[in-house]
Amino acid sequence: MSRLDAIEAESLADRAYRIIRDRLIMLDIAPGEPISEAALTDEVGVGRTPLREALKRLEADHLVVSYPRRGTFAASVDLTDLAEITDIREALFPLAARSAAASGGGAVAEALAESIAEVRSLSGQESRRALMELDARIHRQITSAAGSPHLEEILVRLDGLITRLWCLMMERLPVMRDHIEEHLPLMQAILDGDEGEAERLAREHVRHFDAEVRAVL
Structure with a gap:
């Protein structure tokens, strides 16, 4: 394979990874559902090689x-993982927020400002799914703004697992708009460069989400 072919294959694998990851996170592919490589190659528009590379990454993401001899399946959603995931997020998400504030949002500052405007313009008529997708996007922006690929990789993986759990209980959770609006002071603290406040708000956000989920379990 030439270097150009390798770059193209990697790009296709990234594309397949993002599309399938989002379907798994939002439970469009239900927990336990078999993964059909033939169907996904047609749906995603990539060949078998980049698709299999994407599936390897998704397996690493849990x-x-x-x-063996059975195939690949969407992972189950295990509610008992909540405590451990929350403990790790409570340690790392505030760190990411503090690092993001240290650079005023860095290369993601414009995207964060746009997200602030989007949250402020919410009408209250948005679907739960749309709000969940917005929540996931904001978290990815904050972790990206931290400027640490290793920290970002861990948090994006954990956020994906938490979002699956959230989707599973979507109809039982309280008003999601309030949860989304919690991001406003956090994003503003990052853009203002207020490291201590960004760290504090990020920790409160993780704890509040955990409390809301436990309340309906």
Whole structure:
């Protein structure tokens, strides 16, 4: 394979990874559902090689599981993982927020400002799914603004697992708009360069989400 072919294959694998990851996170592919490589190659528009590379990454993310001679399946959603995931997020998300504030949002500052405007313009008529997608996007922006690829990789993976759990209980959770609006002071603290406030608000956000989920379990 030439260097150009390798770059193109990697790009296609990234595309397949993002599309399938989002479907798994939003439960468009239900927990336990078999993964059909033939169907996904047609739906995503990539060949078998980049698709299989994407599936390997998704298995590392704990979003799919593979069994010899049985195939690949969407991972189950285990509610008992909540406590451990929350503990890790409570340690790392405030760190990411503090680092993001240290650079005033860095290369993601414009995207954060746009997200602030989008949250402020919410009409209250948005679907729960749309709000969940917005929540996931904001978290990815904040972790990206931290400027640490290693920290970003861990948090994006954990946020994906938490979002799956959230989707599973979507109809039982309280008003989601309030949860989304919690991001406003956090994003503003990052843009203002207020490291201590960004860290504090990020920690409160993780704890509040955990409390809301536990209240309906």
